[in-house]
Amino acid sequence: MNAILFSALWGIVMMFSGVFVKRKSTVSLLAIIGIVLLFVANAIELNTYQPFFYIDSWDMLRVNSFNLSFLAVVFGCTLLFFLLSASDILKVGEHGGEYFALIFFVLCGISLCATFNTLLILFIGIEIMSIPLYILTGSDKRNLKSNEAALKYFLMGSFFTGVMLMGIAFIYGGNPSASFYIDNIQLGKDALNPMIATGLVLLLISLSFKVSAAPFHFWTPDVYDGAPTVFTSFMATIVKVGAFFAFVRLFENSFGKIHTQWQTLLVVITVSTLLIGNITAVFQQSVKRMMAYSSIAQAGFMLFALFALNERAKEGLVLYSAAYSVATIGFFAILIKMKDYTIEGFNGMGQTNPVLGITATIFLLSLTGIPLTAGFQSKFYMLMAAVENGAHFWVVIAAVLLAAVSAYYYFRVIQAIWFKQPANANPVNEEEVSGSFKLLLIISAILIIVLGVYPELLIQWLYH
Amino acid sequence: MNTILNLAWLIPVLPLVGFIINGLGRKSLNKGMVSVIGCGVILAAFVLSVMVFLQTKSGNTINAHYFDFIQLSSFNLGFEFKIDQLSSLFLLIITGVGFLIHVYSTAYMHEEDNKDFAKYFSYLNLFVFSMLLLVMGGNFVIMFIGWEGVGLCSYLLIGYWFKNTDYTKAANKAFIMNRIGDLGFLLAVFWLIAKVGSVNFDTVFSAASLAKLSATDITGITLLLFVGATGKSAQIPLYTWLPDAMAGPTPVSALIHAATMVTAGIYMIARSNALFSMAELTMTIITFVGLATALLAASIAIKQNDIKKVLAYSTVSQLGFMFIALGTGNYVAAVFHVLTHAFFKALMFLGSGSVIHAMGGEQDIRKMGGLHCHMKITSITFLIGCLAISGIPGFSGFFSKDEILVGAFSVHGYGPVLYSITLFAALLTAFYMFRLYFITFTGKFRGTHEQEHHLHESPSAMTIPLIVLAILSIIGGFVGVPEALGGHHQLASYLSPVVKSVTHHLSHSTEYILMAVSTLLVFASIAFAWMKYKNYQAEGNATGFGKVLQNKWYVDELYDVVFVKPLMKFSAFLNNIVEKKGIDGLVNGVGKAVQYGGRQFRLLQSGQVGLYVLLMVVGMLGLFIIQFFCKK
Amino acid sequence: MNILSLLFYILSAMAVGSAIMMLLSKNPVKSILWLIVVFFAISGHYILLNAQFLAVVNIIVYAGAIMVLFLFVVMLMNLNSTVEPVKNFRMQLIGIISGGALFLIILSSLMKGEGKAQLVQMRVGDAGLIKNLGNVLFTNYVLPFEIASILFLSAMIGAVVIGKKA
Amino acid sequence: MGEFITFPELFIWLPLLAGLLAFFLKGNSAKNWATFSSLIVLAVVVASLFYSDDKQYASYNRVNYYWLKQIGNSFFVGLDSTSRLLALLTAIAFPVIFITTSKNNYKNPAAFYGLMLLSQSGLMGVFVSMDALLFYFFWELALIPVYFLCSRWGGEKRIQTTFKFFVYTFAGSLLMLAGILYVYMHTSQRVFEDGTVSSHSFALHSFMSTMLSIKEQGWLFALFFIAFAIKMPIFPFHTWQPDTYDQSPTSVTMVMSAVMVKMGLFAVMRWLIPVLPAGALAHANMVIILCVIGILYASCIALVQDNIKKLIAYSSIAHIGLMCAAIFTFKEIGVQGAVIQLFSHGINILGMWVVFDIVERQTGVKNISQLGGIATKAPVLTIFLVIIALANIALPLTNAFVGEFMMFGGLFQLNPWYAFAAVISIILAATYTLNMIRKAFYGEVSPAVQGMKDIGFAEKSALAGLVLLILLFGIMPQPMIEFTKDALKNILAVLPK
Amino acid sequence: MDIKYYIGLSLALFSIGIIGVLTRRNAILIFMCVELMLNAVNLLLVAFSKMHAMSGVAKASANYVADAQIFVFFIMVVAAAEVAVGLAIIVMLYRNTHSVDINFLNRLKN
Known part of the structure; x- marks a missing residue:
């Protein structure tokens, strides 16, 4: 509750700061203060279960340690994102304050998605999450790629909004209790009500679109590629895990009981997501685009949470969110500083900028899932959950084989960083890399390792 | 009273010590020291061997277990020696002849560098050590250790002049051919382990163990052991390494490739006579392989012009005789021939060494001739060797060969045939040995003037061993005078606790006739050789059948075509096609498939929103179909 | 019909x-x-x-x-x-x-x-009548109603950010 | 000492800390530090040999820390005979490598030696871990530093080659991870001392007591075995190896071929057979056939190799294949032979690499055809080489003979035909090894070899140490057999009673 | 009136919307088709609400019937917001490229 309130309020604060505050550093400072406040407010609620202001939501929001700790992860990652990339956000255009405001609104949407208890809030939450993103994608107005990405994102996004609403309509229609509350959906006594089944598939499809699962992933590479890199970072991480959380929350609470009925669909989606994400990434030359495909591939792994739908899966989801977000945000923060986004652009970075090289390597190792990184632990939890579920063990085998493929493209970057000769010029815009930036990168890298060694640090919150 | 036998372990250890001292001290020791150490340890071992021999002669034997080599719950193998009549006889030969050859080497190798000299002696000592291990081993594995060890030393000594590519090739060939044989030995050992659970001689040869073995087992094991023997003792098909092994220094040829190592196969079969006696098929095979080898090698020897090659083929041929003896169950005769052969063949090799020494390294007999005038001792001792090997009555070879011939004759069924073919091989022996003698020592000198000027008798360190061996070649046969000639065959009775001597059913009169026939024919063939070669003139390469013989029946070439080249081609095929294109191609193919898939999937991402939406709608269709219209 | x-x-x-x-x-x-x-x-x-x-x-x-x-x-x-x-x-x-x-x-x-x-x-x-709906909207649905304002705010900001001539 | 810290921990932490420290050292000091620390580790490992009696010194050799206990994992490390043997091999290998390659000048030595020590730590971890997850961790951790070492300091085609190696092994180990998870889900609960109860357990003993059907064991076996087979490597999973050995810096190749390939065999003995006994029995025949094919195949290919590094690589494939086959005979003699051969092969191949590193460093050539007459220029080196090479082809009275003898014996007991086929490799091995010696070391001095000098004291003493070990265990193998006897228990327990 | 007719009608409208998205090239028209899809949903929701009002379960509470209509109201709200943003994006693109033809949007591909 605190999270929704504070993010909305701070969004408004940031909106006005765009008008009244002229100094860019003040704007970013304000944003950082805001996210810290948000984090603290959320943490207080996590500890006490008492929001600062109690609003009677008529049970439309459900707050528990699980979704609060998830939000803590989200806000923590956003804090990291702001710290690393605030200056780059301000560089996108002249509407710095507005960008931050939109990001806070997105956070509000994520908070809604994390705590919703009716389909209405889910819908509104997802829209609040999406609409600012359409804008952020197109925020680099002079850049035709950014324009194009925004339009593509918007058109496809609203199309699938329609699909989702159709799904909701059918669920409502098929639900004899005539309710939108997700835990109040009566699924039928013997056979599944066909209306609910249809609605379920439609919802599955539309949420798959939001988390860019195949075959509804087509928007992802283009949008991630076209959007300003700093927002790609945000979209690919925080927003994506937010959508995932909504996805899992909805399907766990409303359709968890008939899990087996839609597991086959999920198998298809998961496998094709892993396959397409990993295999297409192999051929990319642009690192940014490669990261887009990699985010599809990572989504494939996160889908295991839905596939398994057990305690371990929820733990894994939180862990995965943190691990994946920190690594990706960190890597994108480095990518933004690069002069050349192709893989060759990274050549020799290890020699010219060892700190960036080492941290980038750690981020990539984590994304690959090498042990002792958070990425490994999260993948491990996902696989463990999937195996615990017991069905379709072959999916796990397919997943690990495709994870080996993922090593192929992540390690191409690592190779460029360490084993290739640098081009004549420094591959990194040195003047933009400050000491504090490096320090933050190191901290994130350490965070990844710490989470890799002690994932309990995060998971124990869930059972707080 | 058995203190001597308890000290038997010193016999192999002494040469080992010599090896270590000479090997490590090769830079610091001078030649004198090296010689003293090298020969001294062998002499000491010889003295010990004599003492051991005396013990065993009075019937004392020992099975000494020193430490556990491999000890498992299901299998145990000790580091153990077995000293009995058979092994102590071999000890005598090895250390005795070995000592003489060591002494001879001090002179023969004197021109080598200090370092190489020491290296040479250390190898030689190591060889003696391995050979002793071979004959003293109390089980098949210890025997095998020595078995491979002598192979190794042979390899090292053949390749002693390692800068010469041909020599190193010969060394490799020796080692690899030996290894092929060793393989048979090894498999036989495994077979024994699998069936009997032990490789200890006493255990294996005990009645209880033998009862565990089926007829197939016995035939298999003995055949495999025999394969081992063919490798080491240069029998068909694994004999080709021995002539090539003449690349090594001549004393090495004398020691390893005439007197000791090559007789290991005979020793091993004699040692396992309990097994072999039960395997009739194997015995027949041994007989015929021995016969074929004796003939083949003898035929080749006729046309060889390299003095050492003639001797080498002669060795192969003589080993064939020994195997004929083994195959006919006449183990004592085989051992007897080993003994006499050790004397006269070592003698001849050393003699040839003396010649080569005098000729400044020349080995081609066509360039020699009339050496008798220049080096009388060598010539006379060599002649004694020739007489001995040809089987002139009174010389040692006569007795041992006679026994083999008699044994062959007495074989049930095809005895006379066997006898006549064997006799024919013996006649060839006499012929080519005297051909060699006449070409080398009689007639006119055919070499260059410098060589002629240089001709001289060898130093006493070389001649004394020659003389000693010549004496032994004469008298060595008297340990086995057959009953027909009024002897008691002391050797047979000495070996009787270990090796059953055959009691052949021939009457004395038959034996006399046989002896007379063979003696007459031998004289005839010597006379033929005299006729042919008393005035030998250097001739070009032979033609026709002679050429085939000169080229050793083209066996090397045959092996090359049948085994070596196909193997290399096959390997190259594996390397270039199967490995690179096949397996690695498959592995890379997976990578390529992934890349190809990446390229294809990429094309879907055409940038067209319309297409994207279409594909997504198709995806929706697919999911609906899966959900509602696919059987669960 | x-x-x-x-x-x-x-x-x-x-x-x-x-x-x-x-x-x-x-x-x-x-x-x-x-x-x-x-x-x-x-x-x-x-x-x-x-x-x-x-x-x-x-x-x-x-x-x-x-x-x-x-x-x-x-x-x-x-x-x-x-x-x-x-x-x-x-x-x-x-x-x-x-x-x-x-x-x-x-x-x-x-x-x-x-x-x-x-x-x-x-x-x-009568559920679809204005009176009823208004009643529900401002009691049960007050939270989504308020939150919808954020949607509009962001749409507004979007229009400004995107629509303003750069 | 058992109170504060245990041996297996020391094995892991010492090189790890030393490695991390090495990253911050400059120039030669990193090299010296690495040598020094590896000697310390060796000392510690040797010391641990005196405390191997499990009853008396249990607390010295085994320790269990809480780590990831919610999912039933712990930092559970312990030493038994096989792991102690391999730890000893690792501990011997590294100082030898550091000393003999000390003349190689690697650019950025701090990183080089740091990574080397990290890989040592990973290897030690693989050998001592008693928890499946921990094992998997170390399994990967041993790989990563090696990947960086090869790609950074290797030959011309290093990047592609080591990348293939990396992806290949990574894919294999991920399959193993899937297998581990499946077995894990079938374990019973684990109760920790502090009362935490996890529903499943990663502990080795829990893995060993799972109830899996024969069918499950069958395909799980495949999952695990592929991972291990790639690591060993077994035909037909071996193609990464020759290229990688060829392209890696020799000191890394030494680590890989002396120690890393043993990981696969070790894992088979420690994790595969005891955990999936029925699967192992069911597949034993197939594995052995693969191994035997691989032995002959690799030996044949070695015959035609001109590149010495590849030649040794193929010979190593043949040797490893034999060990693997011997383990799967489930005969006492065969398995025991394989266990001691783990150590012996490590020592021998290490020696081979040491010699060829010296040759390559001095001549800059690794093709046999360009070498010749080294014996003239470097007699001492040649003597060492000949001894080591002879050990490599299992000449009696060298360590490898004992192992190979027992392994062939085991194979023969299982099925004589396997032994007949496999034994041919002895001839092939002799052929290619001796040909290599003949061409490279004997004969006339080739131009590339003209400038060669004989080895110095450090290299001499390292090689002498190896040769001593070769002879010691060749003449007196029984102590090692005694030492590793209990390793057989778990493996032979597979056989139906 | 049977609910099936309403389902058929709104699905028909929905599908026409989808077909429109698939067949038109003008971004504005595509967007309009999306709006048509939303309206189809709205119609369906209202029909369902009245269906539930007919069946006995929901009679107890009029709220449940109103729920769907409120939902429709929010859909309209969201649609309005979307239109604002969407048209802004389209206008921005038009300003830069002088086209709203989606077929020309292929700078981002592969």
């Missing part, structure tokens, strides 16, 4: 027919006008279902505000005179086939269970 059924069929035919016309007309402005007709037809359905509030809102918001906005943009871009280039025929055919297939598949999946006829309450029922 009673009057309600008749009205239902007429309105349905009108909605589907205008929707198809919207697809078929080459001129964007005409498409917009056909779409407005569809919205009116849907509003008619709302009235049939006695959802008076939605009927009104639909006309005001959709047919009025939103469609006018569309029209305005089309005019602004001067697209009314130019005729949109058509997609190639094959793509159109595939599009139609897959859209139609989706329709059929969803429909048939809905028919899978043994469906007993469920009737719709028409012309009566």
Whole structure:
């Protein structure tokens, strides 16, 4: 509750700061203060279960340690994102304050998605999450790629909004209790009500679109590629895990009981997501685009949470969110500083900028899932959950084989960083890399390792 | 009273010590020291061997277990020696002849560098050590250790002049051919382990163990052991390494490739006579392989012009005789021939060494001739060797060969045939040995003037061993005078606790006739050789059948075509096609498939929103179909 | 066949027919006008279902505000005179086939269970009246109502960020 | 000492800390530090040999820390005979590598030696871990530093080659991870001392007591075995190896071929057979056939190799294949032979690499055809080489003879035909090894060899140490057999009673 | 009136919307088709609400019937917001490229 309130309020604060505050550093400072406040407010609620202001939501929001700790992860990652990339956000255009405001609104949407208890809030939450993103994608107005990405994102996004609403309509229609509350959906006594089944598939499809699962992933590479890199970072991480959380929350609470009925669909989606994400990434030359495909591939792994739908899966989801977000945000923060986004652009970075090289390597190792990184632990939890579920063990085998493929493209970057000769010029815009930036990168890298060694640090919150 | 036998372990250890001292001290020791150490340890071992021999002669034997080599719950193998009549006889030969050859080497190798000299002696000592291990081993594995060890030393000594590519090739060939044989030995050992659970001689040869073995087992094991023997003792098909092994220094040829190592196969079969006696098929095979080898090698020897090659083929041929003896169950005769052969063949090799020494390294007999005038001792001792090997009555070879011939004759069924073919091989022996003698020592000198000027008798360190061996070649046969000639065959009775001597059913009169026939024919063939070669003139390469013989029946070439080249081609095929294109191609193919898939999937991402939406709608269709219209 | 059924069929035919016309007309402005007709037809359905509030809102918001906005943009871009280039025929055919297939598949999946006829309450029922809806909206639904303002705020910011001439 | 820290921990932490520290050292000091620390580790490992009696010194050799206990994992490390043996091999290998390659000048030595020590730590971890997850961790951790070492300091085609190696092994180990998870889900609960109860357990003993059907064991076996087979490597999973050995810096190749390939065999003995006994029995025949094919195949290919590094690689494939086959005979003699051969092969191949590193460093050539007459220029080196090479082809009285003898014996007991086929490799091995010696070391001095010098004291003493070990265990193998006897228990327990 | 007719009608409208998205090239028209899809949903929701009002379960509480209509109201709200943003994006693109033809949007591909 605190999270929704504070993010909305701070969004408004940031909106006005765009008008009244002229100094860019003040704007970013304000944003950082805001996210810290948000984090603290959320943490207080996590500890006490008492929001600062109690609003009677008529049970439309459900707050528990699980979704609060998830939000803590989200806000923590956003804090990291702001710290690393605030200056780059301000560089996108002249509407710095507005960008931050939109990001806070997105956070509000994520908070809604994390705590919703009716389909209405889910819908509104997802829209609040999406609409600012359409804008952020197109925020680099002079850049035709950014324009194009925004339009593509918007058109496809609203199309699938329609699909989702159709799904909701059918669920409502098929639900004899005539309710939108997700835990109040009566699924039928013997056979599944066909209306609910249809609605379920439609919802599955539309949420798959939001988390860019195949075959509804087509928007992802283009949008991630076209959007300003700093927002790609945000979209690919925080927003994506937010959508995932909504996805899992909805399907766990409303359709968890008939899990087996839609597991086959999920198998298809998961496998094709892993396959397409990993295999297409192999051929990319642009690192940014490669990261887009990699985010599809990572989504494939996160889908295991839905596939398994057990305690371990929820733990894994939180862990995965943190691990994946920190690594990706960190890597994108480095990518933004690069002069050349192709893989060759990274050549020799290890020699010219060892700190960036080492941290980038750690981020990539984590994304690959090498042990002792958070990425490994999260993948491990996902696989463990999937195996615990017991069905379709072959999916796990397919997943690990495709994870080996993922090593192929992540390690191409690592190779460029360490084993290739640098081009004549420094591959990194040195003047933009400050000491504090490096320090933050190191901290994130350490965070990844710490989470890799002690994932309990995060998971124990869930059972707080 | 058995203190001597308890000290038997010193016999192999002494040469080992010599090896270590000479090997490590090769830079610091001078030649004198090296010689003293090298020969001294062998002499000491010889003295010990004599003492051991005396013990065993009075019937004392020992099975000494020193430490556990491999000890498992299901299998145990000790580091153990077995000293009995058979092994102590071999000890005598090895250390005795070995000592003489060591002494001879001090002179023969004197021109080598200090370092190489020491290296040479250390190898030689190591060889003696391995050979002793071979004959003293109390089980098949210890025997095998020595078995491979002598192979190794042979390899090292053949390749002693390692800068010469041909020599190193010969060394490799020796080692690899030996290894092929060793393989048979090894498999036989495994077979024994699998069936009997032990490789200890006493255990294996005990009645209880033998009862565990089926007829197939016995035939298999003995055949495999025999394969081992063919490798080491240069029998068909694994004999080709021995002539090539003449690349090594001549004393090495004398020691390893005439007197000791090559007789290991005979020793091993004699040692396992309990097994072999039960395997009739194997015995027949041994007989015929021995016969074929004796003939083949003898035929080749006729046309060889390299003095050492003639001797080498002669060795192969003589080993064939020994195997004929083994195959006919006449183990004592085989051992007897080993003994006499050790004397006269070592003698001849050393003699040839003396010649080569005098000729400044020349080995081609066509360039020699009339050496008798220049080096009388060598010539006379060599002649004694020739007489001995040809089987002139009174010389040692006569007795041992006679026994083999008699044994062959007495074989049930095809005895006379066997006898006549064997006799024919013996006649060839006499012929080519005297051909060699006449070409080398009689007639006119055919070499260059410098060589002629240089001709001289060898130093006493070389001649004394020659003389000693010549004496032994004469008298060595008297340990086995057959009953027909009024002897008691002391050797047979000495070996009787270990090796059953055959009691052949021939009457004395038959034996006399046989002896007379063979003696007459031998004289005839010597006379033929005299006729042919008393005035030998250097001739070009032979033609026709002679050429085939000169080229050793083209066996090397045959092996090359049948085994070596196909193997290399096959390997190259594996390397270039199967490995690179096949397996690695498959592995890379997976990578390529992934890349190809990446390229294809990429094309879907055409940038067209319309297409994207279409594909997504198709995806929706697919999911609906899966959900509602696919059987669960 | 009673009057309600008749009205239902007429309105349905009108909605589907205008929707198809919207697809078929080459001129964007005409498409917009056909779409407005569809919205009116849907509003008619709302009235049939006695959802008076939605009927009104639909006309005001959709047919009025939103469609006018569309029209305005089309005019602004001067697209009314130019005729949109058509997609190639094959793509159109595939599009139609897959859209139609989706329709059929969803429909048939809905028919899978043994469906007993469920009737719709028409012309009566007071839930859709403004008074009732207002009551619910500001009691039960006050939270989403407030939150919807954030949506509008972000849309507003978006319009500013994107619309402002750089 | 058992109170504060245990041996297996020391094995892991010492090189790890030393490695991390090495990253911050400059120039030669990193090299010296690495040598020094590896000697310390060796000392510690040797010391641990005196405390191997499990009853008396249990607390010295085994420790269990809480780590990831919610999912039933712990930092559970312990030493038994096999792991102690391999730890000893690792501990011997590294100082030898550091000393003999000390003349190689690697650019950025701090990183080089740091990574080397990290890989040592990973290897030690593989050998001592008693928890499946921990094992998997170390399994990967041993790989990563090696990947960086090869790609950074290797030959011309290093990047592609080591990348293939990396992806290949990574894919294999991920399959193993899937297998581990499946077995894990079938374990019973684990109760920790502090009362935490996890529903499943990663502990080795829990893995060993799972109830899996024969069918499950069958395909799980495949999952695990592929991972291990790639690591060993076994035909037909071996193609990464020759290229990688060829392209890696020799000191890394030494680590890989002396120690890393043993990981696969070790894992088979420690994790595969005891955990999936029925699967192992069911597949034993197939594995052995693969191994035997691989032995002959690799030996044949070695015959035609000109590149010495590849030649040794193929010979190593043949040797490893034999060990693997011997383990799967489930005969006492065969398995025991394989266990001691783990150590012996490590020592021998290490020696081979040491010699060829010296040759390559001095001549800059690794093709046999360009070498010749080294014996003239470097007699001492040649003597060492000949001894080591002879050990490599299992000449009696060298360590490898004992192992190979027992392994062939085991193979023969299982099925004589396997032994007949496999034994041919002895001839092939002799052929290619001796040919290599003949061409490279004997004969006339080739131009590339002209400038060669004989080895110095450090290299001499390292090689002498290896040769001593070769002879020691060749003449007196029984102590090692005694030492590793209990390793057989778990493996032979597979056989139906 | 049976609910099936309403389902058929709104699905038909929905599908026409989808077909429109698939067949048109003008971004504005595509967007309009999306709006048509939303309206189809709205109609369906209202029909369902009245269906539930007919069946006995929901009679107890009029709220449940109102729920769906409120939902429709929010859909309209969201649609309005979307239109604002969407048209802004389209206008921005038009300003830069002088086209709203989605077929020309292929700078981002592969």
